Amino acid sequence: MGKMIDARGLSCPEPVIMIRKAMASNDSEYEMIVDNNASKENVTRYATHQGYTVDVTEKDNEYYLSIKK
Amino acid sequence: MNIKKEKITIIIAAAIIGIIASLLVVFGNPTNMGFCIACFLRDTSGALGLHKAEPVQYIRPEIIGLVLGSFAMALWKKEFSVKGGSAPVTRFILGAFAMIGCLMFLGCPFRTVLRLAGGDLNAIWGLIGFALGIGVGILFLNKGYSLKRTYKQVAAEGFVFPIIQVVLLILVIAAPSIIMFTPEGGGPGAKHAAIIISLIAGLIVGALAQRTRLCMVGGIRDFILFRESKLLIGFVVVFASALICNLILTGVGVGTLFNLGFEGQPVAHTDALWNALGMILAGFACTLLGGCPLRQLVLSGEGNTDSVITVYGLMVGAAFAHNFKLASSADGPTLNGKIAVVIGLVVVAAIAVANTMGKSKEQ
Numbered sequence: 001m002g003k004m005i006d007a008r009g010l011s012c013p014e015p016v017i018m019i020r021k022a023m024a025s026n027d028s029e030y031e032m033i034v035d036n037n038a039s040k041e042n043v044t045r046y047a048t049h050q051g052y053t054v055d056v057t058e059k060d061n062e063y064y065l066s067i068k069k
Numbered sequence: 070m071n072i073k074k075e076k077i078t079i080i081i082a083a084a085i086i087g088i089i090a091s092l093l094v095v096f097g098n099p100t101n102m103g104f105c106i107a108c109f110l111r112d113t114s115g116a117l118g119l120h121k122a123e124p125v126q127y128i129r130p131e132i133i134g135l136v137l138g139s140f141a142m143a144l145w146k147k148e149f150s151v152k153g154g155s156a157p158v159t160r161f162i163l164g165a166f167a168m169i170g171c172l173m174f175l176g177c178p179f180r181t182v183l184r185l186a187g188g189d190l191n192a193i194w195g196l197i198g199f200a201l202g203i204g205v206g207i208l209f210l211n212k213g214y215s216l217k218r219t220y221k222q223v224a225a226e227g228f229v230f231p232i233i234q235v236v237l238l239i240l241v242i243a244a245p246s247i248i249m250f251t252p253e254g255g256g257p258g259a260k261h262a263a264i265i266i267s268l269i270a271g272l273i274v275g276a277l278a279q280r281t282r283l284c285m286v287g288g289i290r291d292f293i294l295f296r297e298s299k300l301l302i303g304f305v306v307v308f309a310s311a312l313i314c315n316l317i318l319t320g321v322g323v324g325t326l327f328n329l330g331f332e333g334q335p336v337a338h339t340d341a342l343w344n345a346l347g348m349i350l351a352g353f354a355c356t357l358l359g360g361c362p363l364r365q366l367v368l369s370g371e372g373n374t375d376s377v378i379t380v381y382g383l384m385v386g387a388a389f390a391h392n393f394k395l396a397s398s399a400d401g402p403t404l405n406g407k408i409a410v411v412i413g414l415v416v417v418a419a420i421a422v423a424n425t426m427g428k429s430k431e432q
Contacts, residue, residue, distance in 0.1 A: 008218065009152070009155070009217075009218025009219045009220060010215070010218050010219075011219070011359055011373075012287070012291075012359065013210060013287075013290060013291065013294055013295075013359075014210075014215060014359075016291075016294070016295060017210060017211070017294070020295070035150075036148075036150060037146075037148050038282050041075070041282075042291075042297075045072055045075075045297065045299070046295055046297065048072065049295075049296075049297075061150065
């Protein structure tokens, strides 16, 4: 289980800035929670560009993103 | 949605939006003003009597359509989510000053693109200012600026703003005497497409903007921040599409929709410095808000009540702009307007500092 980033209630660009800051540590795994589709898409797009793969699980209108290298 | 499909979708959507914007001028909207969120909210404020500037009073059905189009699309795609509580009072003030910046320049970011597509080179100064304002906002975003999170609210709260749009639609159709409309030939407020055309145009653009997250601030912001080009592509395609459409329509003699130059541009002035400064204020404030005026309307249709408050901030800012003679005209900026823009830059900077301090340590 990677570092957990809770971005619920935040809208873009904040969740992407959060994952970008977290990725400065160069871990191979991160977990993130967002609560809107736009943030899910933006974080997924950013992480994909950085060479990560993203698995999304939706639960009660919240998206759990498992970001792995 | 995969990345390639996302890009194709936004290119198609933005092309349609550019064409609609160009056609709205043919159907009666002011030149280079197929859409202008700032101008249209200002006109609506005027029609409701919040300001008494007779040339700019009309309930613009495009605004109604944008909100309801987004609302319908969000409901359909199960993205309607009622939330708010992220510094609404601050957002109101940011909205008001964003509007004052837009009315110094005479257009929102959306109209900046449309003015360029109509050959109005003054808009280059607006665009440069807008990008600079976004750049300043990004400095604060990188330092941890945040208006903090939203929270879920009761569903009924999210329906209030769309219902208000239906009421506005009834008012513009019924046109009771309490509502003020610019008399025929009396100014930009009198120039408009038929209600049904404006409404349908708004509905389509609102739905497309909801789906694609189109945002003029987001385009430049995400490109600078993350080298992410999706929204910027949307921005560029709206420009290209409206430009091509304007050139074709001008070529076939429908009207003069393209006129290259600085002088004599419709609803515009030639003061480069204040065109740029107005849009620095708008770009800075909108970056702190998380989206341009168009995006705020779309979000307000999705159930984001903070965006509703922002839209009211924009409308009240427009009322102040005309009551205190802050808005520019074709003759150029006013002294009051210049003072207001400087005050706006100070206030927005203070808001940025106050919501940045100590944040990077918290994370």
